[in-house]
Amino acid sequence: MKKFVTTTYRITTDKIKRHPLRFVMISDLHNVVFGERNDPVFEKIRALNPDAILIAGDLVLGKEDASLKPAAAFLSEAVKLAPVLYGPGNHEQRMKLFTEEYGGRFSAFEKKMKQMGVSYLENERVVWQIKGETVAVTGLDLPIEYYNRGPQKGPGRKELEGLIGRPDKDVYEILLAHTPRFGDDYFAWGADLILSGHYHGGIMRLPFLGSVISPDFRLFPRYAYGEYRKKDNTPAKRAGRRQRVTGKEQIMITGAGLGEHTLPLRINNPRELVVLECLPKEV
Template identity: 30%
Template sequence: MSEPTTNKTITSLSRRKFLTVGTGLIGGLFLGKACWYEPRSFVVEKVQLSIAKIPPGPGLRIVHLSDFHLRSLPNHFAEAATTINELRPDLILLTGDYLDQARKLEGALEFVSLLRSEGGIFAVQGNWEYWSRLEGEPLRRKLAKAGAELLINERRDLLIRGIPLSILGIDYPSASQGLEKIRQAATSNRLNVVLSHVPAFGHDRLSPVADLILSGHTHGGQVRLPFIHPFYLPRFSAPFVSGLYRVTANNIPLYVNRGMGTSVLPVRFFCQPEIALLQLHSPAAGEVPW
């Protein structure tokens, strides 16, 4: 009579052990995905945009990067630089948050120095540059040595593949003043690409002149579950999370980059870091420009 009881006990213990071990393994897999795999697994997001001011021809290839949050240069960022250069961008545009702490900019500068672009590298500041008290002219000089130009409510005119364009950089803490300066600086006969660290600002004030707006800041939510709105977004983000949006009555394309690094916690979950390749081309016959 005792033998069946013993077998039931063994079976019960085996099932309990199986569930415990299985739960631990699943938890470990998710933890490894969030802490190790995803933060190191860059995705190249290729976005096609038809812009009325782009003439027929090959168009423009713009790489948009954001939110490095680097203290040193890890191997996966060095590998990402190789990937970016292999895309052969006409321009590389950076939208802020290159570091986490003051005096820890070396990793970001080393990363930027590895990047190559025919038309140059242009950048704006983010909130972490200000919180770390490394902003303005000191940051401008450091980025210049690494091969990038910092724009502080400024405009730079370029001619790439015969296309006249302007890069317009809105500074992070003075968005209102920056918007007015940028609006006055822009000219309608050029392709105007606006850089702003934060995506939520007065887009309408740029409506007459902007052809494309690039932003970061949100990290795409950084930690997410599929089909669910992010648990947290920083200020000046909502309703924008990541990807391509239309803003203003003119349907200006706004692209929000998920960023390359992590902030606060070194994890990403269902939100891989991003290298955005924006391919701008002339609208086809009958096509409505994006």
């Protein structure tokens, strides 16, 4: 049976005033099923009792012969455990855009998601109250060309503002941005917490060298896995294992994902469920 690990990040922020919040982040499931109907995943989520489940893209597998039933089954169980907010990845985007290839399957899937109560966020933002704390979640849907291989200039802050508006400086802003490739631009946009996937943890991770290759065949990709911080105008840096995120730093977390496709290879890079403990500064 396929296995996964749980990685927990503790984030301290002065935008959460009194009550700690817990989120589970899922990325890159790609129709993979753990055990019977993903029971091991749901048992873990149930035990964590999160305030929300955040999906950072690629729950589906965007191939012509791939079914959407595994993703629909996953969501139908997930919504029983917590509110689900879902930002698209390149596989969702591909299936929705290229109807000649995929037909209307994704439109039907999207309709089903809404009926379940899933918040599917395509360049949309929701603001809601959790335990008296105000949190905003935005799902970024970049134009498809930003997933092309080869050298690529990022969208920049202005283009991001055109797609998703500006963040509210007084609200804890979470950005679901599937590809971590443009981390510098996400930081510039102003998110407090950026959640990404897409690179599957770098496929292979080596001591001291980190993530080796991305699914789009880029060597040693930046922001490929783990926790990164940016404070003021200083460059973003990878956070050490024993360091605690504090103060007004911006945080980016890239998960290794729960599944894979095409290159089903993982070396020192287990499948991963990410847990986010967002704490008031005083805790």
